[in-house]
Every structure is written in C-alpha cells, then in structure tokens.
Amino acid sequence: MNFDPMKIPWSLLGLFIVFCIGMFIRGFVPKITARVGKRIGIRIYQPWFDYVKNFSIQTSITHGYMFYLGPVFRLTGGIGMVLFMPLIHGSWYFSNFAFAGDMVLFLYLMFFGTLGMALGAGESGHPYSAIGVARGLAQVTVAEIPLVLAMLAVAAQHHTLSISQIVAAQQGGIAHWTMVTNPVATATGMLALLGSMMNSPFNVVLAPQEIPIGPPTEYHGTFLGILTTNRSIFPMAKIIFFMNIFFGGATNWAILILKGWLIYMWPVIVGVVFPRFRVDQSIRWFLKVPLLLGILAVALV
Amino acid sequence: MVKKAFAFTLILGMGLLFYQLYRQRSTSTDLNKTARYYVENGPKETGSANVVTSVVVTYRGLDTLGEVTILFVAASIIGFFLKNQRNRKLEGAPGETSELLHTGSVFLVPLIFLLGVYVFVNGHLSPGGGFQGGAIIASGTVLLFLADPSIGAGRGVIHVLESFSGMLYVGLAVAGLFLAGGFLDNRIMPLGHFGTLLSAGAIPVIYSLIGLKVGAELSSILYALKDAKE
Amino acid sequence: MTHIALAGGALLILIGVWGMLTKKNIIRIIIGFSLFDTGLHVVLVGLGHLKNRTAPIIDSDLPREAAASRVVDPVPQAIVLTAIVIGLAVTAVLLAFALKLYQSRKTLDISELREGNND
Amino acid sequence: MTDKKYPSHEVTGPDGKTFTVTPMEDYYCQERPQVQKSANAVVEKFFNWARANSLWIVGFGTGCGAIEMRPLRTPRFDAYRYGINWRATPRQSNLFIISGYLSVKTLKRAIRVYEQMQGPKYVLGLGSCTINGGMYWDSYNTVKRLDYYLPVDAYITGCMPRPESLLDGFEELKKIIMAGEANGANLYAEKFDWYKANQKKIIKNWDMPDYSW
Amino acid sequence: MINPILIIAIALGTAFSLGLLKKLGRELSFAITLIALAAMAFISAQWLSAFLTYNMLGPVVTTAGGRAPFVIVLQMGHMEALFTLLINVMGVMGAFYLHDRLTENGNGAMAVLLAGIMGLNGIILTGDIFNLFVFLEIASIATAGLVLLVTDFKSLTAGFKYMLASGLISGLFLLGIIFLYNTTGTLNIRELLIAVPGTIKAGSVASFLVMMAILLEMKPFPANGWGIDLYSGAPAGVSALIASASATAAYFVLIKLLPLGGTVAYKIAAAVGITTFVASNLVALSQRSATKLLGYSSIGQMGLVVGIYGLNYHLGSKAFLIIFSLLGTHYLAKAGLFWLSGIVQSTEIDKWSALRKSPVLFVLFGIFVFALMGFPPFPSFFGKWELIMGLVASKLYWWAGAILLGTMFEGIYLFRWFSRALKLDNQELAKPRSTIYTFVPPLVFAILLFPAGYYTSTYTGGIGIMGFAPLLFIMLIGFLDFLPAYIKNILSIAGVAAYSWYLWPHVQGNTFKIVFAGIFMGGALLALFAGFYRRGKHLGFYPTTLLMFLGLGILVDASNLMELFYGWELMTIGSYFLLIRGERSLPHGYSYLLFSLGGSLAMMFGFGLAHASAGTIELSALNHIHVLPALAYSLMLVGFMTKTASLGFHIWLPGAHGEAVADIHFMASAVLLKAGVFGIILVLSGMGNSEPYARNILLVLGWIGALTALIGNIGAAFQESAKYLLAWSSIGQLGYIVFGLATMTHLGWLAAYGYTITHFLYKGILFLIIGGIAFRVGTADMYKMGGLIKRMPFSFLAVLISIITLAGIPPLVGFTGKWIFYNMIVSEHMFYQGLVVIISGIVAFLYLFRLIHVIFLGQLKDKNRRVKEVYPWLLIPAYAMLIGVMVLSMFPNTLLGPLGRMLSTAFPKGALHWDGYTASTAYGTFNMPIIMAVIGSTFAVVFLWLLLANRRAVKVKQFNIFYSGEAPSRPELTHFGYNFFAHYKKAVGFMAVPLVTRFWDQVSEGLHALAGYGRAIYTGNAQSYLFHIVGFVVAIYLITMGGLS
Secondary structure (H helix, E strand, C coil): CCCCCCHHHHHHHHHHHHHHHHHHHHHHHHHHHHHHCCCCCCCCCHHHHHHHHHHHCCCCEECCHHHHHHHHHHHHHHHHHHHCCCCECCCCHHHCCHHHCCHHHHHHHHHHHHHHHHHHHHHCCCHHHHHHHHHHHHHHHHHHHHHHHHHHHHHHHHCCCCHHHHHHHCCCCHHHCHHHHCHHHHHHHHHHHHHHCCCHHHCHHHCCCCCCCCHHHHCCHHHHHHHHHHHHHHHHHHHHHHHHHHCCCECCHHHHHHHHHHHHHHHHHHHHHCCCCCHHHHHHHHCCHHHHHHHHHHHHC | CHHHHHHHHHHHHHHHHHHHHHHHCCCCCCCCHHHHHHHHHHHHHHCCCEHHHHHHHHHCHHHHHHHHHHHHHHHHHHHHHHHHHCCHHHCCCCCCCCHHHHHHHHHHHHHHHHHHHHHHHCCCCCCCCHHHHHHHHHHHHHHHHHHCCCCCCCHHHHHHHHHHHHHHHHHHHHHHHHHCCCECCHHHCCCCCCCCCCCCCCHHHHHHHHHHHHHHHHHHHHHHHHHCCC | CHHHHHHHHHHHHHHHHHHHHHCCEHHHHHHHHHHHHHHHHHHHHHHHCCCCCECCECCCCCCHHHHHHHECCHHHHHHHHHHHHHHHHHHHHHHHHHHHHHHHHCCCECCCCCCCCCC | CCCCCCCCEEEECCCCCEEEECHHHHHCCCCCCCCCCCCCHHHHHHHHHHHHHCCEEECCCCCCCHHHHHHHHCCCCCHHHHCCEEECCHHHCCEEEEECCCEHHHHHHHHHHHHHCCCCCEEEEECCHHHHCHHHCCCCCECCCHHHCCCCCEEECCCCCCHHHHHHHHHHHHHHHHHCCCCHHHHHHHCHHHHHHHHHHHCCCCCCCCCCC | CCCCHHHHHHHHHHHHHHHHHHHHCHHHHHHHHHHHHHHHHHHHHHHHHHHHHCCCCCCEEEEHHHCHHHCCEEECCHHHHHHHHHHHHHHHHHHHHCHHHHHHHCHHHHHHHHHHHHHHHHHHHECEHHHHHHHHHHHHHHHHHHHCCCCCHHHHHHHHHHHHHHHHHHHHHHHHHHHHHHHHCCCEHHHHHHHCCCCCCCCCHHHHHHHHHHHHHCCCCCCCHHHHHHHHHCCHHHHHHHHHHHHHHHHHHHHHHHHHHHHHHHHHHHHHHHHHHHHHHHHHCCCCEHHHHHHHHHHHHHHHHHHHHHCHHHHHHHHHHHHHHHHHHHHHHHHHHHHHHHHHCCCEHHHHHHHHHCHHHHHHHHHHHHHHCCCCCCHHHHHHHHHHHHHHHCCCHHHHHHHHHHHHHHHHHHHHHHHHHHHCCCCCCCCCCCCHHHHHHHHHHHHHHHHHHHHHHHHHCCCCHHHCHHHHHHHHHHHHHHCCHHHHHHHHHHHHHHHHHHHHHHHCCCHHHHHHHHHHHHHHHHHHHHHHHCCCCCCCHHHHHHHHHHHHHHHHHCCEHHHHHHHHHHHHHHHHHHHCCCCCCHHHHHHHHHHHHHHHHHHHHHHHHHHHHHCCCEHHHHCCCCCCHHHHHHHHHHHHHHHCCCCCCCCHHHHHHHCCCHHHHHHHHHHHHHHHHHHHHHHHHHHCCCCHHHHHHHHHHHHHHHHHHHHHHHHHHCCCEHHHHHHHHHHHHHHHHHHHHHCCCHHHHHHHHHHHHHHHHHHHHHHHHHHHHHHHHCCCEHHHCCCHHHCCHHHHHHHHHHHHHHHCCCCCCHHHHHHHHHHHHHHHCCHHHHHHHHHHHHHHHHHHHHHHHHHHCCCCCHHHHHCCCCCHHHHHHHHHHHHHHHHHHHCCHHHHHHHHHHHHHHCCCCCCEEECCEEECCCCEEEHHHHHHHHHHHHHHHHHHHHHHCCCCEECCCCCCCECCECCCCHHHHCCCCCCCHHHHHHHHHHHCCHHHHHHHHHHHHHHHHHHHHHCCCCCCHHHHHHHHHHHHHHHHHHHCCCCC
16 A cells, blocks of 8 residues: 555545535534524524634634644544545545545544543643533533444444445445444444534533633634534544444545435534533443443444 | 360370370380390490499499489579578577477488488499489488478588589590590499409499489489579 | 370370360369370370289389380380470470569460560 | 722742733733724725624613614514624624613723724714713713714614614624615724723723723 | 591580680680581581582491491481581571670570580481481570570570470470380381381371371471470570571471381371461461561461471472472571571561661562562572472362462561551661671572572473573662662663563464563563662662563573563562552552462462473473363463453552652553553463363453442542552553453453553553653642643643544554454454443543643643743653654554464454555455545644644733633632532442452451461460470371371
C-alpha cells in the first residue's frame, strides 16, 4: 500500500464536502425542532453566519497553552476520523486514508477529541466546565459499551475489522445490508449513537440552564469557531461510519447525503420527544437495554 | 473430681503397659552373657572379690564417674542457689536440743564416721562401697546437726575434701589411660593377693575417694538446706 | 519371690504417679516422685534376681568356678546404685525448688504457682 | 486599593518558605482594553454583514424589560428567524440588552459582564429609564444615564417595548452594524478612564480590577 | 588425634577444680572455664576435619581396660564429631554470653555449666544405653541448675516444671532400659540394635518405652507445655543454650536410638514431629510475648527435624543434607534470637522497636528472622527446597502440604513480630544496652549463617558462585551506610551496571530474556538515577534495593528451578524492605510479605511436582508435567499471581504502593510486578493448551485477568490520592497482561509483551512525575493540588503523553496494544472476556482524565503558588522514557517486529504480517507512521491557524472567568476535584466494594480463633503438664500397640 501524494488534495476535498453537509444538517436540525414547536426556526444557512461571525471576533483571552490545545485536539480528532473513513465506496479519490486504519482506529480517535475538549475545558479553570467534563466523560464512556459490542458483532459477522471491506460485503441491494443480515447489532449501534450525539435524552453535559453550556463555557471567538467546525465534522464522521457499517455505505455523494441525513434524524427525533436524563440515570440506562442487546448481538454471530 | 477419674484411667493404662512388660520379660533361669562374663573373669581381671564393685568401679566406671558428677552438680546447684540465704543470727545461738541427744551425739558421731570409712575401704571385699560409706558419713553429719543446729564449723573442710577427692578421682581415671589399658582401668596399681585389703589394683583407692566425695557432698547439701531457713 | 518384688515395685510406681498427678501440695508431689523412683529401683533389682541364688561376692565358701551357677545377676545391682543416687540428686534439687517457691509465693499449692500472665 | 474582600495575606508553601499573596495582582489580569483596528473595507463590510445576521444576546435580564424578550423565543414572534440567539455566557455573546432601570448593584454586575464580552459588542438600552432615569429620576439607587457608564449603541422606546418593537429595534441595530458605526467597544476603550471614573463615583465598594477580563 | 574421652575428662577436671579456685577470684575462673570449653571444641573440630579430609571410619574408644563389649564404649564417628562440635561451640558462646550471670553466681554456676556441656557431649559419644541415661540426667539437672541463675518467680516455676517433667520422662526411660537389658542381656547400643530391631512390631513394650522417652525429650505437641514454659521462663542465655545445644543433643539420641523401634517408630516419629511443627506454629499465632514465641518456634522447628528423620527413608541421599541445613539454621538463628531477647529485656513484641536504636543489632535480628523462615542465602532455604523436592517426588503430598502450612503459620507470627519492630515508633523506649559479652555471640552466629548457607549450596549444586558474590557487594554497601546518599547512589549504579554487563552475554539471542532483563536492569538504573534527588543518608535503602535487583537479575538469568526460586525469594526480601518504608505502610508491607510467602510456598510445591514428573530441576521440567499437572500448574500460577496482584491477591498493592515515595513507587510498580509476568510466561509456555486441564486453567486465568482489569480500573476511578489511583491502575494494567497471556494465542502474547514494555515506560513516567509532585506539594491527595500546569509545565507534558499512551489513543504506542487486543478478540471469538477487557480499557480513560485534571488544571491554590518544578533528577529519567514512548509510537515495528518473530516459534498461527510500516492481520490493518503523519499535520495546521487568529489574545489569570456576574472568592472553592465521579459511583459503585479484603480478614480471624483453642492446653500448671505427658504415652501406646491401630 504505497502512499500516493495525490490522495491528499482529494481527501481535503472530501473533508470539505463533509463539512458543508454537516453545516447544512446543523442548520436543518434546529429547523425541525422549531417546526415541532410550531416555530419557523432559524434560516438553513444560519450556521454559516454564526461561523463567520465567530471568526470576525476581534478581542480574545487565553487561560494557558492547554486552553489553546483543547479545541485543536477536538478538531484534529474530528478531521482524523473523517480522513481515515472511506467516504465513497469504490472511488479511489474519496476513500481517503482508509488503507491505514480500521474500526479500532475510528473508535479510539473519538477519544482523542473528547480528551482534548476535556483538557481545554479543565485549563479554563471554570468549575462548571469541570463538572460538565466529568459528566460528559462518564456518559460517553458508558455509551461506548454497546457501540463496541455492535462493532464486534459486525466484525465477527464479516470476518474483518476494516471498514472498506465491510462496505464491500454489503453491496448489491438492501438484502445485503447489515441492518437486514444482523438487525440486533444495528439496533445496538443505533442506541449507542444516541449516547454520543449530544441530543436531548443525553445532553445534560451541555445543559444551558444548569451549567452554562458545560465544557465550552470559557471558549469564544476563533476558539468557538474551531469547536463549531468540529461540531459539524464529528457527528458527520459518526454518521458516515454508521452508514458504512450498518446501512451499506454510499457509492456516490447523493446516496451519502440522503443516508447521512436520515441517520442524523434518528437522534434528533428521539431528542425532541424525550426529556433529559441525569448522568447516573443515563449510565444505568446504557447498562440495561443496549448492553443486553449487545450481548445478544455478539452471542448470535 | 473429673481430674481424679481421668488420672485413674491413665494409671490403669500404665498398669496395662506394665502388665505387658511383665509378660514379655525373659524367664531364663541362667545368667545372661554379660552377667556370666562379669562373674567368671571379674575377680580374675580386676582382682576384687565383690563382683558388683568390680562392675561399678571398672567395667561401668564411666557411669560411676557420671553419677558422682550428678551429685557434684546437685550440690553446687543447691550451693549457689541457696547461698544468699545464709542467715547469720543462727550461727551463735545456744543449742536448745535435749541434753541426752547432745552427749549421745558426742559419743556416737566418731563411731559412725569410723563405720562409714570401714565400709568404703572394704568396698571390694565385703558388700557395700563408696556410696554406702558416704551415706553413713552423711547420717553422721545429720546427727551432728540435730545435736547442735547452730554448728557452722567444717564447711571449708567439706568443700576442700569434695573438690580434692573429685580431682584425684579424675586424675586416677586419666592415669589409667596412659599407664594401663584405658580410661578408668584399675590395673594402674598391682592387683595384689586376692581377698586381702590391698588387692584389686586401684579399686579400693577409687572407692574410698568416691566415699569421701559422696559423704562431703551430701553433708554440704544438708548444710545448705539447714541454713536455708527464713 | 521375684513376682512379689516386681508387682510391689510396679504398684509403688503407680502410687507415685497417682500422687504426682492428683496431689495439690508440691511437697506431696515430690514425695510421689521419690516413691515413683524407689518403685523403679525395686523393679530394677527384682528383675536381676534368679530363684534361690546368692549375692555375687566371691569368698571362702563361694569358689570362683562355681560362682556362675550359684550367683545372682550383678549388673542390675550395679546399675541400681547409680539410679538411686540420681533419684536422690533430683529429689534434692526438687526440694530446693519447693523451698524457694514457698519463700516467694508463701503457698505450696501447685495451681497457684503458675506465672502471672500465662498468655 | 485595599479592600475587605481580598486582603493580601501570608501563606507558607509546602516547602516551608512563607510569601505574601496579593489577590488583586495574583487572581486578576490588570491589563487595559485596547482599541481594535478593523480589517480592510471589503472584509469589514462582509464581517459586519455576518455580525448583523448572527446577533448573540447575553442571557442577563438586568431590568423589567427582560420579560419582554421571552416571547421572542415563542412561535408567535420567533426571533431565531433573524439570526438572533441567546447565549448563556458573555464570552460568546456580542449584544447586551439593558432592559429598563439599572440599579447601582446591577450596574456593578453589568460592568463585569460587559467587560467579559468579546470583540465588537453592542449595548441596547430599553425604555427611558436608560436615557434619563425615567420614572426613577429621583431614586437614590438607580443609574440615571446609562451612557455615562456603558457605551450604548441604540435605544428602543417604550416603557418596556413590546416584542414587536424589540424586533424592530433589532432591525435598527442591524442597520447600524451594517453601516459600521456600532463601535461601542472601541469607544469604551478610548474613553476608558472617563467611563471608569464615572463608574467608581457611583459604585462605593469597588473590589474589582479596573477591567475584569 | 586426641582421644575423645579427654573431652569428658577436661570438663570434669576443671569442674571439680573450680571448687578449689574460689580464692583466685571469679574472673580468672571464668577464663579457665572458657579455656576448657574451647579445648573441648578444638578436639571435636580436629576430629571433624580429620573425617572430612580423608574419610576414615570412626574409632571405638573403650573405657576401663578396653575389654571389648562388656565395658562402656564411646563411639566417635562422622556425625558425632559434627554434633559435639556444635555443642561445644554453643558451650563457648553460651558461656561467653552468660558472663555476667556466671560471675555473679560464682564458681558453682560455672561448674554446673561445664558439667552440663560435658553431659551433652557424653550423650552423643556414649555407646552404652544406661550410660546415655546417666549423661541425660547430668544434662537435665545441669539445665535446671542453669535456669536458676536468675532467681525470679518465672524461672523458679519453669525450673520446677522442667525437673518434674524430665524426672518422669527419665523414669520411663530407665524402666525401658531395664526391661531391654532383661530381654536382650546387653546394654551396648550397637549390640542392642542387632538384637532388638523391629521388636516394637513384635510388641516389645520395652523398646516402645525407650522410644517414647526419646520423643518426649523432644517436647512433642500435646505434651510440651513444660518445654514452652522452660524456654520463656529461663533467662535468655540459658534458653539459648537449651534451644540449640540440648535440643541438638536430644535429637542425636533420637537418631541413634530410633532404629530400636523399627519402621513403626519411624512412622510415629514422622507423625508426632510434623503435628508438633504445624500445631505449635498455629498456637503461636495468638502469642504476644517474644520469649513464648521463640519457645513455640523452637519446639516447632525441632518437631520438623524429628518429622524429617521419621521420613528419611523416602528422602534418600539428601536426608542428611536437609537435616543438617534445617538443624544448623535453627541452631544458629534460634540461639541468636534468644540472645537478642536477652538484650532487649522486654517480652512484649511491640517493645522490640527499641532494637532499632542500635542498627547493628536490628540487622542481626533481620538476618535471624529471615534465616529461620528459609529465605536465601541461608542454609534452611536449600534444606526446605530439597525437603519439598524429596517429599513430593516420593508422593508424600500430605506431609509436604502440612510442612508448607506450618511454615506459613511461622511466617505469619515471625513477620508480624519483625514488621512491628521495624515500624512501630520507639521514642519513649530505652536504648537496649549490650555489653561486649552479650554483643559478640549473636554477631558471630549471624556471620556464621552466611558461610553455612554457601557451604550447603555447594551440596545442592543449584546455585553458582554468582548467586553469592553480589551479596558481598551488597554487604559492603550495607557497611558504607553512614555515607551520604549520593555517594552510595553512584556506587549502586556502578554495581547494577557491572551486573548487567555480566548478565548481557547470558541473555543475548533470547528475546524473552532480553525484554525482561531490559525492564529489570533498565528500571534499576533509571530508579537509582532518580534517587539522586534525595538528601541526607537514606539509611538502609541501598542494600535492600540492590538485593531486590539482584533477585530480579538472578530470576532472568536462572537456568534451573532452584535458581529461579532463589532469585524470587531474594527479590521478595528486597521489595518487602522497600515497600515498608512509607510511614503508614506497616499493615500493607506485612500483608505483601504474607502474600508473597504464601505464593512462594505454593510455587515450591508446584516446582516439586515438576521435579517429580521430569526428574530434573532444569527449566525444561516445567513442560508437560504429568504428575498431578492441574494442581502443579495452578499452584505455580497462584504463586506468580501474588506478585502480579491479580484479583484475590491484590489487596496489598494499593496500600503498599500508595504509601511509597516516588522512585520506590516506580521500582515497585513498573519493575517488580513484571517479575510475576516473567513467571507466568514461563509456566504457560511450559503448560501449552493441548490437554483439557490446561484449557480449563487458561479459561479461569483469562477470567481472572479480565476481572482484575475491570475491578482495578473501576477502583482507580474512585481514589482520592494520586498514588492510590496509580496503584489501582497498575492492578488493572497487570490484569490486561494476564488476560493477554491466558489466551495462548500469538496476538494475545504479542499484546501482553507489548503491554509489559509500554506499561514499564508510561507508568514509569507517571510514577516518577506524580511522586515528584507529591514530594513538592507535600501531599498525594489530588484535591489539595490544582492548577499546577502554571508551575510545572514539563511534568504536565510528560503526564499528558503518558496518559494518552495509557488510554490507547491513536497516535501513540498504546493504541497498538489495544488494536492487537481487538484483533485477537474478534479472531478468537472471545467476546465475553474481550468485552470486560475493552470496557475496563474505556473506564481507564475516566481516572486518567481525573488524574491530569485535578492535579494540573483548574485553580492554583495559594499554598502552591511558589511550588518549583519537579526535581530534575526525576524529570530526566521520565523524559528518557518519554522519548522511548515517542520512538515506539512512530515506529512500532521496532517493538512488535522482534517480538512477533520470537512468538512465531511458539504460536505460528495468526502472526502479525508486516509490509513496510503497515501491520496487518487477517482482520485489520494499521500503519502507524501514516496515522502519526496525518494526525500530526492536521494538529499542526489547526494549531497554527488558531495561534494566528489569536496572536493578540490577552493572557488572563485564574479568577478572570465568567462567574455569572460575580467575583469568585477563594481558589479552593472554585476547583472541582473531590469525589470527581460521584454520579459514576452512584451508578457503578457496587463493583468497587472491597469483597476480597473482607474475605481475607475473615480467614485471618478464623486462624487466630483456632490458635486460641490450641493455647487452652497450656494452662501453666505443672500438674496438667504431667497429665499431658502420661496421657501422651498411654494414648500412643494404646494406638500403636494396644490393638487400637
């Protein structure tokens, strides 16, 4: 697998496209929540305004060099996950650096971002951000358990850990998707997705009323810009991962956007309907149904 | 009460053990080989008429040496153990014993001592020997104490006599090693004519030394016990 | 004759042991011990006796040659001499102990003469 | 300025040596605000367009007008349509709405919040109380003229303007921003001493650094 | 050659003459006594050297004219010379020690001592059974006399009980002799042995009585109340004499006369001996007085030696070696301990901490305790080893188990005594005063232990010179303890470097050994280098550290099981002294030692089985054991798992490591735990997974490893002190390694090796840095720190890198470990254990963040405002390891390549396939350099972009935070650190409940309750002791002869 330098520009292009999809969806989701509340909701392109406004902020403060590294870790984690993810099955241009890593790399890159965010928030010296981080870590780590189980089940079913091979195995119609061939694993995976998408049942971490938006309390201006960049890329990376693993991957950008949008809607809809959990409730919830489902999935393989 | 009952069962157990011992003893009516050897060439080799003395002094001389050491050890234990008990006030108190005992003892004690000496000197001829003679001498000293409990004299003599006779005994034993056949051999002196006083080599000398030592040691033990009163 | 001696000696031993095991007063225990010892000596000599034989002393009316068939076994008599003196020495030391114990605790009862902290 | 809340005190470190801790210098940054030069015209115009269309209001209802802002989040008035959003922390917000009378006690907190806001920040005063004290013109504990203490960009009339007028006010503010005249932050930085003198005159127990970043 | 009879003659001559020399004064007569004893010792030494040089037959010395069998003969043979030498040397030393007592009591006492020693010599030399009885009597009366040297009530009662008991016993002996004479007609032992063998079988009560008297003389279990009161009642010097000299003599009588009773006698001796050993050690558990402890221990040891003689038929040629080594150690160590108890005066074991005030005496105390316990390099180590090997080889499993159990009990009370003496504070206790007379004997005996150990080792042939030579170097360092710390540090580093230079050729070519030698010796150098930060003398640190590292070196270099065990035990001693240095670490150090002792005893039994099945003690004996394989392998694994603190044996680790100082913590965790891993690898490579029992063991081991990882990591998340957190995390990491090994697959072992090395690296950094911070901030509690990033930027960077590696986050080497685990789990379908391991990996993320957040980030407290950076001495090794981590992260094939090649011999299937820098298995691939490049470049781009955008950012202080309009009051109130994962504890807390600790507490309570019952027998009443004796005789009689058996 020699490293072809031409891959770099194409990967960056793929990354930019994913970023745009992310921004579009981040515009679209509040629209849906608003419409559920019979409000008109924000304009679809509002995130772009916020994005540019954040980078136009002139003054800024810094609490120390780890405060800088927080958002940098976060964004690098997000971008890393996308760069090592095969976006479009079959096309050499958009398979990014998938040859150099597999599902395990993807799982642990998630931690890279989380760790960075936690350290940056810690350096800010704000007690609320520390509390937010403690909650976030506890919740995200427990949410990992069903995700890991689902990944193991799928890997065992397809006898491989590399994502591109799993996608290849699912080509040829809906009957070959993992959703059909291994429904229990897909169910576990989707439940796990709820945990890390910071939507209503599990977003006590960023609860605005209780602690001012948790970890990123002290972040502003360009720092916030970097964080919002990641907020678009990171969920998209997870969505694409779930798409590749459970829903047959995408052979062209249209399918990717459609499937990505549909998967993204699942946590949004659950979030709109259900109230917010306390952290220990969410931990206990993850150790009940998703865990049992996961064990079932692994047992069935 | 339970303790007594338990003790009784143990005694019964021992009784059973003794009974077994009794049943297994040899019932031969003849002397066994070691006894036969002693009786046949005891007098010939050691020259002493009394076979038991020849066994005690020469054949099993180490036992006697050991046994004298035991007495010496017991005496010195009681010696240094009760030594700080010697109470001065008894020393000069007038004897309140009865007149009859006092005068009798004056007359009897030398006779007893004489008898003791006779017994251990003729050890190899007549029954008796060093130990029996020593015991008689010790009974003489007991009579002396009964007659006059405050008597203090003679303590130094006893000590000198005791260690001197012990050293001489060991000297004779070691001499046997160089002069005669082995340690404690009595042939370092001529066997002399069988049955007479100066016969059987060093046996009479050794036996009298033992007699003196036993007499001295027993009296020193009695001395210590006498003085150990409150 | 030997049966009476052996039985008597054994009985003496058993009485001695009974005395040592049950009596509370240490003087009685020591007496029990000396009884046990004397019993031993009686058995010792009793064993050496052979029926109607005489003491092993060669003199005018017991010539050397005939001695072997008319004499009792001399070895136990020699051994008993040492055993008696050993018994005496042990009893003497025990009495000395009893004396000192009495002087220090003013009691002769064996159960009191235990160390204070018997942990 | 020594103050009762932060006395400087002796502290012995774990290695036994003692040293004095002066809270004001050790806990707070003492720097002064700087006037921010804007980039070249085209970029500034584009930025102003973005700033206008994404007004983030700091969630600090200082007076009676705050209740009027609640309906803006309801379906009926829905301010989100115009890119207006409420942020919990002053760090991330750039519009500070002083809704109605401003007591001296609240002024002290308002100053801290205003100074903790970043970059181009705008202040909106509601009602006459922020202009000349309004009906509380003679009260002992309210601020008579907001402009003396914080640079105000625009006022919205109404003894607590209704949501519709608030929306209209926001549109007004957008025009000012689009025109590039909403430079309250730079004004505050230029006349910083004047503003600070006014503030210290009215706030008695001043236990804050001059500019609480 | 001097005639042996002269030994007796000299003694008696001087004894009698002492009476005359009263006027010459006591000092002169004391000198004469010493000269006499020395002469006796010289005679026996001369005979012994004669026997050793040209081994001739021992002459028979006749007394009274040499008329052959009808006189008393003295036999001087090989054994007799040795035993008389032991007794006479003890006579000289004992007299020298008792100088004050003897001169105070006058010539009589000296005479009694001389007569006593003469009696003991007589016992050994005599060939006549009645003469033996006479000398036995002399010895016992003399002993009673010596007990009276001190006339307090305690020795009076002890003496009285002793006299009564020995009177009764010798009475039985005499009875036996009489009837033996009556039935056989002779009193000469040699003829008796010919005439009488096996008559016990034929029901000869006489020989039964004789045999019972001998056994009673050895103070067997139910009937030894008088013995214990004698040892504790008698003055120290005298009980030393009794414990060493008279016990050895009584033992020789046993050796001489036991054949009288035939095979039944041997069985009785074995049974009574071993029960005495186990029972007296058990009863000693609940003892609190030092002399009583010594009494129980010496009776136990003598019981053991009697038991061994009873079993010597099975031990074959090694029997004499075992007996000599155990008896010799008991003789030297027990005398030494009694002498020390004489110096310390107080019987309460807690008062012995006063001994610390004179360091030399305390070192002697340590030597004696460890010698008694059978630790190397003392003779009892080799003795116990050969004993277990012999017993297990001849299928006597129950006997071997009983002996090991007894040793464990002995360990419990001896080490409790030693740890309390080592750690309890002794301000108000007086310094024990020791004169020249009381100081020299224990010193001489302690020194004698070492050559005796070396001498015994030459017979067992297991250990070469290199096992002992470094010990001399360590002793040299011990003597130089008065020097300042940094000089000793340089010397120690030189020493370790020299040893590793010696070790290198032995280890070359064998990757397995290189890895572990690298960890042990590399760890040693780094730890010692980190030690330069220390000021002052740091007494006692360097010898013990070098001892530990020597042990580790020998462990790696071991060519046979004996050498492996030798290194293991040395390492245990060294690490015990390291772990107990913390102020509050008494209970933890003690429990560590007990666990390691239990583990090593189990391991020894396992090695015994290996030796039994393979016949040799080469390392190859571990492969495919066919004698009770399941038991052998599980015992060995348990032994090694006590060191890797797996679940069930982990309770000592948090406390022991939590209390340790920085570099000790590093040594203990990063280096010491790997010794257990080394052992487990050896055992597992021997076991393989072909047989069914092996698969069951591996399954259990796998689950233990997985659960340890989970419990360890969850435990760590709830700790308040940083060091306890790291200790729990080490438990977790070791759980990983054990799980990896238990899978017996190529990837599993590759992951385990990878973890062993990376754990050494990143945990090393963590221990040094966190230790350094705790040293700087004065406390290890995390919530008391905070905001230290502003004061200690370098340590922050190091800790950041190490927690990223530990969490397994991609760019760094930790990720490779996790990746290999995933591949192994998926390819081997070990989902359930795999799930537990992965969950614990994820949970690890929690406490890692807590560690770095609460210490470095958040609010800086006033107290820490002037805290300086961590000592450079700690930073430099940490950064050395940091570079190691970075290099391995960039090029993991430098680590995984050679490991893979080595493992492919053992596990060909499922190896890691390397293509350039891309590693791939059947399931997944990863290419570290590309990952590193992509993430690194993204990181750089984003960082530059952020820096550019915020070049005019204002650097604010800690209170410039949005506090909803208010101003924060104090840093302490705005730092969130205490009970960081409260919500997590509410949800998952049930897993951190200390069940295992409660289990072990109940076990120890049960043991002590059992000991309490045992002690009910020893009422202290002389009469009940007589009861026991008579009861013992009657009971054994009824069992063996009376038809009950």
